[in-house]
Structure formats: C-alpha cells, structure tokens
Amino acid sequence: MDRRGGRGKALPTRTERVGEDTGPVDQPAFSDLNQHLASLDGRVGSMARRSRRFSWLSWGFLFATYLGVFLWAIIGILFPVVTVTTLTGGGTSTTTTFPWWDFPVLSVPPVAMLAFAFRELFLGRRETSKRTNGPIGNDPKEFGGYAAGWTGTVQRCQQRITHAKSEVEWSFVPIVLGWFSFVWIGLAALESVLAPGIGPVAVLLFPLVGLASIVLLYPLYRYAKGWIAQYQELLNRRVGELSKLEAEFLWRFAGGGLPT
Amino acid sequence: MMERPDLFVIGRLLEALTPGPLLRTQLQQKAGLNYSVFQRYLDFLVRLNLVVVRPADDGRVELSEKGVEAYRFLSEGLVRIFGLTGHPKVGG
Numbered sequence: 001m002d003r004r005g006g007r008g009k010a011l012p013t014r015t016e017r018v019g020e021d022t023g024p025v026d027q028p029a030f031s032d033l034n035q036h037l038a039s040l041d042g043r044v045g046s047m048a049r050r051s052r053r054f055s056w057l058s059w060g061f062l063f064a065t066y067l068g069v070f071l072w073a074i075i076g077i078l079f080p081v082v083t084v085t086t087l088t089g090g091g092t093s094t095t096t097t098f099p100w101w102d103f104p105v106l107s108v109p110p111v112a113m114l115a116f117a118f119r120e121l122f123l124g125r126r127e128t129s130k131r132t133n134g135p136i137g138n139d140p141k142e143f144g145g146y147a148a149g150w151t152g153t154v155q156r157c158q159q160r161i162t163h164a165k166s167e168v169e170w171s172f173v174p175i176v177l178g179w180f181s182f183v184w185i186g187l188a189a190l191e192s193v194l195a196p197g198i199g200p201v202a203v204l205l206f207p208l209v210g211l212a213s214i215v216l217l218y219p220l221y222r223y224a225k226g227w228i229a230q231y232q233e234l235l236n237r238r239v240g241e242l243s244k245l246e247a248e249f250l251w252r253f254a255g256g257g258l259p260t
Numbered sequence: 261m262m263e264r265p266d267l268f269v270i271g272r273l274l275e276a277l278t279p280g281p282l283l284r285t286q287l288q289q290k291a292g293l294n295y296s297v298f299q300r301y302l303d304f305l306v307r308l309n310l311v312v313v314r315p316a317d318d319g320r321v322e323l324s325e326k327g328v329e330a331y332r333f334l335s336e337g338l339v340r341i342f343g344l345t346g347h348p349k350v351g352g
Contacts, residue, residue: 238341245338249267249333249334249337252333
C-alpha cells in the first residue's frame with residue numbers, strides 16, 4: 001500500500017535532512033515557536049485592546065452619570081409634577097416634584113456603560129486564556145511584513161502590559177466617583193419623588209451604599225490586576241529563561257562573548 | 261560588533277538550512293527577515309562558524325557541523341523553556 005492509499009510503487013521519501021534521527025531537532029521547532037510568539041503577542045494585544053475599552057467605558061460611565069444629573073434637573077424644571085393639596089382650613093398647598101420616569105430613564109446610559117465596561121474586563125480575561133491569534137498582535141504588518149524575533153515581541157508585550165495595567169488601575173477612579181454620584185442621585189430622586197420626608201434616612205443610606213459599592217468593586221479590581229499580573233509574570237519568567245539560554249549559547253558557541 | 265542576537269532569529273536561520281544548502285535570497289525568505297537584518301545575522305553566523313558560504317556553489321549557505329550542534333542546542337533549549345510538543349501553548 002502506498003501513501004496515496006492504493007497499491008503500487010511507493011512515493012519517493014524526502015531527502016535525508018541534516019541532523020535527522022537525532023531527536024527533537026527533527027521537528028520544525030522554530031516554526032512552532034513563531035506561532036508561539038504570534039500567539040503570545042495576540043493574547044497580550046487582545047488584553048491591551050480590552051483594557052483600553054474598559055478604560056474608555058469607565059470614563060464614559062462617569063460622564064454619563066454627570067450628564068444624567070444635569071438632564072434630571074432640566075427635566076425637573078421643564079416637566080414639573082405639581083401637586084395641589086387642599087388644606088383643612090380651606091386654603092391650598094402646592095408641591096413641585098420630579099416626574100417619576102425621570103430617574104429610571106436617565107440612569108440607563110450610565111448603567112449600560114458600566115455593564116459594558118465590566119463586560120470588556122471579563123471578555124479580556126476569557127480571550128487571553130483561549131485565543132491563539134489576535135487581530136492586533138498577530139498582524140504581520142506590525143512586524144514590517146517580516147517574522148518577529150523574541151526581543152521585539154517581548155518589548156512590545158511588556159509595553160502593552162504596562163499600559164493595560166495602568167489603564168485598568170486608573171479606570172477604577174471614574175467608576176468609584178461615578179458610582180458615588182449615581183447612588184447620591186438615586187437617593188435624592190427617591191427622596192424627591194416617593195417620600196419627601198426621608199431626608200435623614202437618605203443621609204445615612206448614602207455612605208452605607210457607597211461603602212457597600214466599594215466592597216463589591218474591590219474584588220473586581222483585584223481580579224483585573226491579577227490576570228494582568230499573570231501575563232507580566234509569565235513574560236518576566238520567559239525573559240529570564242531566555243537570557244540564561246542566550247548566555248549558555250554564547251558561552252558555548254561564541255567563546256563566552258560576541259565576536260568582534 | 262553585533263548587538264545582542266535574537267535566539268529566535270538565529271534558530272530560524274539554522275532551521276531553514278537543515279534540509280540542505282540554500283541561496284542567500286532563499287534563506288532570507290525562509291527565515292522571514294529583511295535584507296539588513298539578514299545580512300547582519302549571516303555575518304554573525306559565519307564568524308561563529310555555524311554556517312559556511314560556498315562561493316563556488318553560487319554562494320549557497322550551508323550548515324557546518326558546529327551549526328548543526330548549535331541548532332540542536334537552541335531547539336532543545338527553547339522547547340524545554342516553552343514546553344512545546346507539536347502545538348504551541350502560552351500561559352505558562
């Protein structure tokens with residue numbers, strides 16, 4: 001049976017290669033390593049892209065929250081709900097409040113922004129643990145159309161990781177600020193629309209809800225920092241091992257240093 | 261004097277030569293390097309006696325015995341570091 005699955009003369013075998021039958025060198029190790037580099041580059045690129053989006057959406061959340069405050073006030077002024085109550089003495093009392101739909105409608109954009117921001121964070125984590133090729137990192141144009149070397153790839157990966165780390169860290173500032181504002185607006189809306197008499201309760205609730213929010217956000221912050229740190233650690237470990245191999249290589253094949 | 265050489269680039273050049281001698285342009289294409297980088301690395305490998313340029317054979321480049329040993333050393337070292345067994349894995 002030949003290699004085509006039929007009877008007859010077998011196809012000629014490939015010409016014997018240098019170093020054949022000597023173990024791992026038979027395998028195209030560097031072709032695999034090129035894929036490995038591209039994969040690493042793709043994953044880090046994906047992480048950078050997601051963390052950048054997370055950063056933009058975090059600032060978008062803060063912006064949308066403050067825009068919501070502004071619009072909430074404008075709507076309250078333009079479409080006030082006026083309640084006229086007849087007093088027992090015969091006179092009337094007029095109360096002006098915000099329309100009930102004001103806060104729910106205006107809270108949708110910031111909540112959506114925050115939800116999309118966290119989605120980016122979780123997708124980033126998932127993609128970087130699975131993907132083999134990335135739309136950013138694996139584009140040959142980024143290498144000037146040529147295959148990448150380890151040094152250039154590592155430098156770029158390290159830069160991207162540093163940026164991603166910084167972006168994620170700073171993104172929690174607008175989220176915390178926005179969340180405090182959001183809670184405050186929510187309580188103010190509750191007070192003005194539903195129960196005008198709960199002022200002191202709202203004063204107590206505000207710091208408590210803010211504190212609860214921070215407690216919830218902190219694990220998320222640690223999580224984001226953790227998975228970025230994993231990549232940093234991986235790269236540092238690889239760099240260390242490669243430096244050792246490089247030193248051994250130069251010692252063995254270049255007499256301990258680079259030829260002049 | 262050459263700056264710190266990239267072991268991946270050296271490995272790719274040596275690997276491209278394992279099936280047999282190649283013309284410079286073929287080697288450059290197989291290793292995926294631009295001309296100036298290729299020239300620098302080729303000079304480096306020649307100075308280390310890892311490859312031999314044969315002027316009588318259209319300037320074909322060939323692996324020396326030392327080059328075969330160097331390729332084995334590098335591929336084994338990199339496979340050990342990255343734990344590659346056919347398909348590359350990242351994630352340590």
